[in-house]
Amino acid sequence: MTDDLLAITIQSSRESIAAFDGEQLLYLLVNVDPPKKTTVPYLPRNLSLIVDCSTSMKGDRLGNVKHAAGMIVERIGPEDKISVVAFSDRAEVVRPSSPLTSKATLISQINGIRASGGTEIYQGLEAGYDEIRKSPLDSFSNHMILLTDGHTYGDTKDCLQLARDAAIQGIDISAFGIGDDWNEAFLDKLVAMSGSQSIYIEKPSQVVGYLQDKIRGLGVVFASSFRLLYDFPSGVELLSVFKIAPYAQQFVPDGLDMRLGSIEADSPLTLLLEFQVEVQNSEESFRLPVRFLSDIPSRQMKDYPSDYELEIPISGEHDPIEPPYQLAEAVRALNLYRMNERIWQDIEEGDIPVATRRLQQFNTRLLEAGHSALAEQVELETERLRSMGALSESARKRLKYGTRTLITQTIRLES
Amino acid sequence: MTELNCQECNEPYKVGALYCGECGSRLFSDNYETLVGGLAAPAQPKPITEPREEPQVSAGMIVFLVLSSARRVELPANSEIHIGRVDPNRDIHPHLDLTADDGASLGVSRLHASLQSTENGVMLVDLGSTNGTYLREESLTPHEPSPIRNGDVFQLGHLQVQVFFEM
Numbered sequence: 001m002t003d004d005l006l007a008i009t010i011q012s013s014r015e016s017i018a019a020f021d022g023e024q025l026l027y028l029l030v031n032v033d034p035p036k037k038t039t040v041p042y043l044p045r046n047l048s049l050i051v052d053c054s055t056s057m058k059g060d061r062l063g064n065v066k067h068a069a070g071m072i073v074e075r076i077g078p079e080d081k082i083s084v085v086a087f088s089d090r091a092e093v094v095r096p097s098s099p100l101t102s103k104a105t106l107i108s109q110i111n112g113i114r115a116s117g118g119t120e121i122y123q124g125l126e127a128g129y130d131e132i133r134k135s136p137l138d139s140f141s142n143h144m145i146l147l148t149d150g151h152t153y154g155d156t157k158d159c160l161q162l163a164r165d166a167a168i169q170g171i172d173i174s175a176f177g178i179g180d181d182w183n184e185a186f187l188d189k190l191v192a193m194s195g196s197q198s199i200y201i202e203k204p205s206q207v208v209g210y211l212q213d214k215i216r217g218l219g220v221v222f223a224s225s226f227r228l229l230y231d232f233p234s235g236v237e238l239l240s241v242f243k244i245a246p247y248a249q250q251f252v253p254d255g256l257d258m259r260l261g262s263i264e265a266d267s268p269l270t271l272l273l274e275f276q277v278e279v280q281n282s283e284e285s286f287r288l289p290v291r292f293l294s295d296i297p298s299r300q301m302k303d304y305p306s307d308y309e310l311e312i313p314i315s316g317e318h319d320p321i322e323p324p325y326q327l328a329e330a331v332r333a334l335n336l337y338r339m340n341e342r343i344w345q346d347i348e349e350g351d352i353p354v355a356t357r358r359l360q361q362f363n364t365r366l367l368e369a370g371h372s373a374l375a376e377q378v379e380l381e382t383e384r385l386r387s388m389g390a391l392s393e394s395a396r397k398r399l400k401y402g403t404r405t406l407i408t409q410t411i412r413l414e415s
Numbered sequence: 416m417t418e419l420n421c422q423e424c425n426e427p428y429k430v431g432a433l434y435c436g437e438c439g440s441r442l443f444s445d446n447y448e449t450l451v452g453g454l455a456a457p458a459q460p461k462p463i464t465e466p467r468e469e470p471q472v473s474a475g476m477i478v479f480l481v482l483s484s485a486r487r488v489e490l491p492a493n494s495e496i497h498i499g500r501v502d503p504n505r506d507i508h509p510h511l512d513l514t515a516d517d518g519a520s521l522g523v524s525r526l527h528a529s530l531q532s533t534e535n536g537v538m539l540v541d542l543g544s545t546n547g548t549y550l551r552e553e554s555l556t557p558h559e560p561s562p563i564r565n566g567d568v569f570q571l572g573h574l575q576v577q578v579f580f581e582m
Contacts, residue, residue, distance in 0.1 A: 328433055
């Protein structure tokens with residue numbers, strides 16, 4: 001079923017479901033197509049750049065962030081607003097939220113940032129949140145971009161609460177983690193509140209490209225606060241949600257409606273949903289409603305519904321499963337991502353022999369799937385684990401974000 | 416309730432699972448590989464096609480030679496030159512457009528790579544392309560600049576381009 005504004009198409013991993021006494025798995029590949037850009041009026045951007053300037057950012061890291069921030073001025077239009085916050089264990093509004101009238105002024109404001117002190121992310125987020133809310137949020141596409149290289153102390157709950165409040169008001173938060181000494185589980189949770197993205201930046205020289213990419217991606221927003229309603233029939237449990245396009249991000253269902261970010265004109269949203277279902281023998285078909293809500297600023301619409309009802313025949317026997325190609329490849333990539341997560345769990349629990357065995361298996365599966373560069377990396381880490389009994393933080397992040405990106409590659413065969 | 420076990424590692428799995436969570440092996444249709452064979456062959460670095468004779472490069476210009484089509488494109492040596500395929504619908508207009516060189520079927524992304532002139536020389540940067548960028552048979556890490564020399568051949572997906580510029 002499609003509707004006028006957002007066209008929803010769904011592929012299912014099953015053509016039929018057996019009347020089977022027990023829990024079984026069902027995967028759905030959901031594609032949400034917005035209209036063409038030419039039909040959508042430009043929604044000005046309201047950006048807040050929140051830059052960690054703690055002591056550890058000194059040198060190349062802050063240098064590249066400044067360079068990158070200076071380059072994004074090229075992407076800021078006359079109707080857009082931008083604010084810049086520098087934070088360590090306190091925050092300073094380097095540039096209050098305002099339209100860009102002079103590129104030179106913004107660049108000199110950014111260049112004035114100096115590194116010192118510890119890392120308290122909440123300080124920075126709060127100042128950026130205050131700046132972004134100075135504008136009428138309904139008239140803008142609102143985005144906070146956090147760049148940090150460290151662990152925050154004692155304020156993670158406050159950060160998550162702020163991200164939750166911001167998401168409800170239509171403000172997305174993306175996060176860039178630079179280097180190895182930051183907490184990816186925390187940043188993933190932070191961005192998940194609004195359905196946005198966390199990005200690993202291994203080397204400072206990569207900041208410029210990734211930040212430019214992000215700003216370029218904040219194109220013409222068609223639908224904001226796109227969310228999946230957690231409203232499924234009894235016997236159906238949503239186990240995981242993985243955003244595949246326009247970028248890879250995993251979300252953990254918690255029984256509440258799930259925010260999945262904004263949808264830009266011309267840029268489809270693709271999701272992989274994993275369900276556990278129990279099917280009743282007495283029914284002829286298995287029905288699963290998949291319902292979304294979003295806000296459409298160009299139409300002044302709030303809570304616009306996009307619904308789809310999936311119907312799969314119930315069969316008396318186990319039919320062979322032959323999933324559509326793209327769906328199967330996406331599930332394969334999801335499985336690789338999970339295999340990697342399990343390896344790190346083993347390492348954390350000190351079970352090095354099992355972790356080593358799993359790394360070898362993981363390497364084989366990566367090679368089978370044609371991901372030779374990542375497989376080579378895994379081979380290297382297997383040797384390191386075998387000889388040293390431990391792996392570095394950078395290996396952990398490289399493999400986590402490397403396998404996460406695989407899932408997007410399966411869908412974007414042609415980008 | 417049906418008991419199912421992975422044929423490779425014997426771990427149990429649920430009906431409807433597509434891959435084994437323990438060993439990663441595929442749990443459905445034995446014909447799958449033949450059904451999808453060749454659909455997703457990832458790009459790999461290829462031996463470099465014989466480069467053409469070094470062309471004349473005017474001052475302040477960069478010359479690109481697309482090796483498969485022998486097309487020559489000369490562009491001003493701006494601070495950043497985007498390489499990819501034009502897409503008017505998405506407002507993407509790379510300076511070096513490889514559409515005419517069969518870029519789409521050779522795996523060139525719309526915004527595939529860029530050439531940047533920096534204080535440290537000319538750099539090639541992969542812009543997070545789907546099928547990768549290769550320089551001297553090495554795959555580039557996305558968004559990480561790599562120095563490129565006059566006369567180098569680089570590969571975008573499956574398409575090779577040679578670049579000439581004045582140092």
